[in-house]
Amino acid sequence: MTSPGTTRPLVVLDCDSTTIQDEVIELLADAAGSREEVAAVTERAMRGELDFAESLRERVATLAGTPESVFADAYARVRPTAGIRELIAAVHDRDGLVGVVSGGFHEVLDPLADNLGIDLWRANRLEVVDGALTGRTIGPVIDAAAKAASLREWAHAAGIPLRATIAIGDGANDLEMMAVAEIGVSFNGKPVVRDRADVSIDDDLALAIPLLDQLG
Numbered sequence: 302m303t304s305p306g307t308t309r310p311l312v313v314l315d316c317d318s319t320t321i322q323d324e325v326i327e328l329l330a331d332a333a334g335s336r337e338e339v340a341a342v343t344e345r346a347m348r349g350e351l352d353f354a355e356s357l358r359e360r361v362a363t364l365a366g367t368p369e370s371v372f373a374d375a376y377a378r379v380r381p382t383a384g385i386r387e388l389i390a391a392v393h394d395r396d397g398l399v400g401v402v403s404g405g406f407h408e409v410l411d412p413l414a415d416n417l418g419i420d421l422w423r424a425n426r427l428e429v430v431d432g433a434l435t436g437r438t439i440g441p442v443i444d445a446a447a448k449a450a451s452l453r454e455w456a457h458a459a460g461i462p463l464r465a466t467i468a469i470g471d472g473a474n475d476l477e478m479m480a481v482a483e484i485g486v487s488f489n490g491k492p493v494v495r496d497r498a499d500v501s502i503d504d505d506l507a508l509a510i511p512l513l514d515q516l517g
Contacts, residue, residue, distance in 0.1 A: 308465040309397045310513050312388070313452045313478060315470035316403035316410055316424065318347075319488050319506075320417075321379050325405040326360050328375035335363035349473030349493050353404060353444045361427065365436030369429045372408040379413060384507030389418055391510045398459055402451040404443055404474055421455050423447070449477035464517040469509060470494065484512050 317324045330339040339360045346356035364371075389399050400421035403410055407424045414422045425443050428435045441447065448470075456466055468475065468482035471490045476497055479485025486509055487498035495501050502508040 308516060309459070309461055310392055310395055310465050310467065310516050311398050311400065311452070311456050311459060311461045312392050312467045312469065312509070312513075313400040313402060313421075313448075313455065313482070314468075314506075315448075315472065315475050315488075316401050316413075317405050318471045319469055319475075320382060320385055320401050320419075321413065322382050323379055325375055325379070325409045328378050328409075329364055329367065329371055329406075330360070332371040332374060333364045333367045339363055346474070347472035347491050349491070353474045354442045357404065357425065357438065357442055357444075361434075361438055362436040364427070364434045367434045369432050369434065371434070376409050376412050379409065381413075381417065382506055384505040384509075385417060387507040388509055391507075391513060393418070395513060397465075397513075398455065398461070400451065400455050402443060402448045402478065404448075421451075423451050445474040445477040448475060449481045452478045452481050462517075467509065467512055467516070469506070483516060486512065 314320045327336055327340055330336040342356050342359050345351040346353050392399050398420040401419050403424040405424050407426045410422055410424045426439045428437045428439045464483045466482040467484045468478040469486040469488050471488050473493055485499045487494045487501040489503050
């Protein structure tokens with residue numbers, strides 16, 4: 302629990318290559334036979350060379366016809382990042398909340414959030430018809446603006462001031478939420494993210510735990 306006079310923290314993380322070591326779209330693309338194509342588009346988007354929504358459409362289109370059983374297969378291969386459980390525990394010890402907002406997909410993030418004890422999460426959703434992916438998403442795209450909006454929304458709903466928030470990510474589409482948060486953390490970040498982050502850490506998310514004590 303929080304000590305008297307301290308503020309509950311909200312820590313919001315990107316999912317792919319941050320909360321987990323993997324890019325879920327690439328795990329799905331393995332089954333569709335399009336991993337190399339998808340990985341190249343992902344890399345361009347994370348470097349900020351390609352609009353995220355456009356890159357998402359390009360990558361998801363390669364999954365058309367893949368059976369929906371691919372979701373369970375992808376989840377079974379997901380590897381949580383070192384230190385994520387310790388970071389979540391440290392936030393919860395302070396009576397805080399952990400959110401994950403992802404340009405990836407609910408179909409994999411939902412069971413992951415349950416397993417890790419994440420409090421809040423939001424992601425894209427893939428369209429499935431007759432047991433197969435159509436190559437399209439359903440609903441609004443979770444892009445950079447949506448990530449920033451999620452952090453604001455969750456903080457407001459929980460009564461947590463923005464000065465008590467941390468955002469952690471690795472790609473260009475994380476920069477807006479990092480700018481909204483009191484502390485923006487680059488985790489194994491691309492050069493553009495390292496340049497604009499308040500703090501850079503690598504390989505172990507537990508390295509973010511001391512930042513909780515810097516929040517007002």
